Amino acid sequence: MLHGSEYVPEDAVRDNLGFSGRYVSVANGRTDVFVAEGMLGTFVMSLHDTTAPTATLSAPAPVNGTAWTSFTVSYSDNLKVNLSSIDSADIQITGPNSLSQTATFVGANQLENSSTIVATYRINAPGGAWDALDSGTEALDADARAREVGKAIARCREAGLEGAGIYEVRAGTIGDYGEIGPLAMANSRGLFAYHVGTSAEFLISALEGTASGWAGYESHRASGVDGSALSARAVEKAVRSRDPKAWEPGRYTVVLEPAAVADLIQDMSWISFGALLVQEGRSFLAGKIGQRVMGENITLRDDPFHPLHQGSPFDAEGMPTIPTTIIDRGVAKGAVYDRQTAAKEGRESTGHGLPVPNTYGPLARHLVLEGGKGGVEDLVRRVDRGLLVTRVWYTNVVDPKSVTLTGMTRDGLFAIEKGNVTHSVRNFRFNQSVVQMLNQVEGMSSLECSGGVVCPGLLVRDFHMSSATEF
Numbered sequence: 001m002l003h004g005s006e007y008v009p010e011d012a013v014r015d016n017l018g019f020s021g022r023y024v025s026v027a028n029g030r031t032d033v034f035v036a037e038g039m040l041g042t043f044v045m046s047l048h049d050t051t052a053p054t055a056t057l058s059a060p061a062p063v064n065g066t067a068w069t070s071f072t073v074s075y076s077d078n079l080k081v082n083l084s085s086i087d088s089a090d091i092q093i094t095g096p097n098s099l100s101q102t103a104t105f106v107g108a109n110q111l112e113n114s115s116t117i118v119a120t121y122r123i124n125a126p127g128g129a130w131d132a133l134d135s136g137t138e139a140l141d142a143d144a145r146a147r148e149v150g151k152a153i154a155r156c157r158e159a160g161l162e163g164a165g166i167y168e169v170r171a172g173t174i175g176d177y178g179e180i181g182p183l184a185m186a187n188s189r190g191l192f193a194y195h196v197g198t199s200a201e202f203l204i205s206a207l208e209g210t211a212s213g214w215a216g217y218e219s220h221r222a223s224g225v226d227g228s229a230l231s232a233r234a235v236e237k238a239v240r241s242r243d244p245k246a247w248e249p250g251r252y253t254v255v256l257e258p259a260a261v262a263d264l265i266q267d268m269s270w271i272s273f274g275a276l277l278v279q280e281g282r283s284f285l286a287g288k289i290g291q292r293v294m295g296e297n298i299t300l301r302d303d304p305f306h307p308l309h310q311g312s313p314f315d316a317e318g319m320p321t322i323p324t325t326i327i328d329r330g331v332a333k334g335a336v337y338d339r340q341t342a343a344k345e346g347r348e349s350t351g352h353g354l355p356v357p358n359t360y361g362p363l364a365r366h367l368v369l370e371g372g373k374g375g376v377e378d379l380v381r382r383v384d385r386g387l388l389v390t391r392v393w394y395t396n397v398v399d400p401k402s403v404t405l406t407g408m409t410r411d412g413l414f415a416i417e418k419g420n421v422t423h424s425v426r427n428f429r430f431n432q433s434v435v436q437m438l439n440q441v442e443g444m445s446s447l448e449c450s451g452g453v454v455c456p457g458l459l460v461r462d463f464h465m466s467s468a469t470e471f
Helices: 135-139 142-158 228-241 258-273 275-278 339-344 378-379
Strands: 013-015 023-025 034-035 055-059 068-081 092-094 097-101 103-106 116-123 162-174 183-186 190-194 198-207 210-217 252-256 299-300 324-328 367-369 387-400 406-418 421-424 430-434 441-444 446-448 453-455 459-467
Touching: 116 210, 116 299, 135 162, 135 198, 142 198, 142 228, 190 339, 198 228, 210 387, 210 430, 210 446, 228 406, 228 421, 252 258, 252 378, 258 367, 258 387, 258 406, 258 421, 258 446, 258 453, 275 339, 378 441
Parallel strands: 252 387, 367 453
Antiparallel strands: 055 068, 068 116, 092 097, 103 116, 162 198, 183 190, 198 210, 252 459, 299 324, 299 367, 387 406, 406 421, 406 430, 430 459, 441 459, 446 453
16 A cells, blocks of 8 residues: 555554554655564554445236336445435436437335345336237137147146136236226326236146146246146145044144245235235334344345336336235245335335225235255155145134135145155134244245246245144
8 A cells, every 4th residue: 555655565554542553754755664563553544445336127028008117226225325316317218210319217115224125116118018918829819729638638637637627818917806907097197007917727626536636837828738647746746635634633844835825925915015004003014114024035025027017017006016026035024015004204205005995005916935956856755754735725814914714625635754644634714824934944946936926936844733633
């Protein structure tokens, strides 16, 4: 380091209290040694931050028919990112045909400076609308769907089972209350929002008396539907479900397949994640923002732009839906907002409003529970003694503040012994806090979309099976 006429080698710096080395004069070109090596005294040192900040882009494919699309940039710094420095002058978009457009800053996931800030930006579609509709799904006719259904029925018949299910493709917007069709919103103050998308759903149940098996596929693309493979999975579960053995009620290590996880997470969303619930003290998040409420391996967010979701980019109030982290590595980060609940706190809506009037307030509609790698079978291999749960039904709320739900297993409940699925087990009624469950997760599979939720299968300890059934 060179400061005035003083030079101290960089490798001589020891700590913030002082340094040792040779003190050399370079004045008038001289290099005389004035002081022997050793401690020279104490100094106040100003050390410069030499770690560069980072910015990570997440840009999903635009949805057909929309007039704009959103993307996020995650800004990180080893100290803190200055929130006030993020604005609509940050990002310039360039592309074919001389496209040049400045992205509009929509909002951020933090209200103050932070080591990581996720900013959402918006860009308008060149020519007024994007054209990313999955044309193969939109054009899929009844004959093509019938061929896949025929494969599924044939597989069930080969096994001596009955088959039931649905194969549906849709082009339009699946609204907040299940309505289907193109969605457009406009007003006299300049709002114009339009969305149309595609979806495909193939669900198959294989049945024989009280034995049953199930498999399903959900996506915005029908190209992944394989009626033979899905029915084979359902048939295999139904055959294995014959002659179930009775196990005693109790707390078990369980492997929950994604369909079971999705049902529990969806119920949790309805009674927990909306800002109105938090403001009125009805949610388990009330008074716990910033606190650890789940295991460190749990990150839960709402993101309509996730590749497995491709949901509507705006809500029933015409507000852009901002990807929102609800739980970050076990820590409660916040709720989702509509305009009314946002106004109560002097903040912007996150774009999660439902049609008014309603008694629910805002709703997280595109849930993503971050997962791991591998399949459900990899989780099974880690269990010494436990249960494999295909899915659940008849779920109802016991206690909203602890998110305690009751329900029943269905379509395949199996014993796991020494890392192998060994036999079927009679179905259980469960009585379980989902918050507690997400504090007891010991493993996760890769993500898939099921029941409108993007989630993994989970390996959970001490899951409460409260009573047994006769089937």
